[in-house]
Amino acid sequence: MARNNGSRSWGDKQVFTTGEAAEICKVSQQTIIRCFDSGRLQGFRVPGSRFRRIPRAELIRFMKTNDIPIDALESMKKRILVVDDDEQIVELLVDVLQRDERFEVKTASTGYDAGLLTEQFRPHVILLDYMLPDINGNLVCDRIRSNPELSDTRVIIVSGVVSQEEIGALTNNGADDFIKKPFDIEKLVDHISDLLAL
Numbered sequence: 001m002a003r004n005n006g007s008r009s010w011g012d013k014q015v016f017t018t019g020e021a022a023e024i025c026k027v028s029q030q031t032i033i034r035c036f037d038s039g040r041l042q043g044f045r046v047p048g049s050r051f052r053r054i055p056r057a058e059l060i061r062f063m064k065t066n067d068i069p070i071d072a073l074e075s076m077k078k079r080i081l082v083v084d085d086d087e088q089i090v091e092l093l094v095d096v097l098q099r100d101e102r103f104e105v106k107t108a109s110t111g112y113d114a115g116l117l118t119e120q121f122r123p124h125v126i127l128l129d130y131m132l133p134d135i136n137g138n139l140v141c142d143r144i145r146s147n148p149e150l151s152d153t154r155v156i157i158v159s160g161v162v163s164q165e166e167i168g169a170l171t172n173n174g175a176d177d178f179i180k181k182p183f184d185i186e187k188l189v190d191h192i193s194d195l196l197a198l
Contacts, residue, residue: 016054024072077104081123083114111135130159138173145174
């Protein structure tokens with residue numbers, strides 16, 4: 001088991017026992033059980049047993065509601081979602097970013113897939129192509145910014161065909177930055193690092 005500041009690393013775990021939730025929240029297991037049984041903390045019971053299980057998203061919601069820092073649940077790696085329908089660009093970005101031990105990378109080629117992955121993967125940064133087959137960057141930005149749980153997600157629009165006026169509209173819709181294609185991959189990685197203050 002990976003260690004992090006003397007405690008377990010919970011970065012990738014999706015379902016927790018009451019004991020694990022208690023360790024993460026720094027409260028007693030009985031407190032977690034009471035919150036679960038009263039409905040303040042949602043979850044499910046393992047069929048045929050009395051064991052309670054708490055999904056990751058619900059534990060995060062509970063911790064935020066009760067002002068409990070969620071640092072323990074954060075993986076040390078920063079999650080990056082690459083959204084582009086150009087396979088060569090995706091391959092280049094994945095190759096470079098995955099070699100950097102600070103990053104965990106997933107990819108999507110449509111706005112629809114990007115939406116699903118954003119919910120599941122909770123990326124710190126989305127590298128978003130402006131012109132996707134099914135949707136444009138403005139709509140993806142709108143959807144991300146309308147979800148309060150994604151308020152910390154940074155969006156970098158990557159495109160070669162956007163006018164200055166459109167860049168302004170993207171910024172208004174919640175994009176944090178814009179990179180023009182073709183781009184210098186090393187500068188892009190530096191850019192991501194600056195945005196995440198790494």
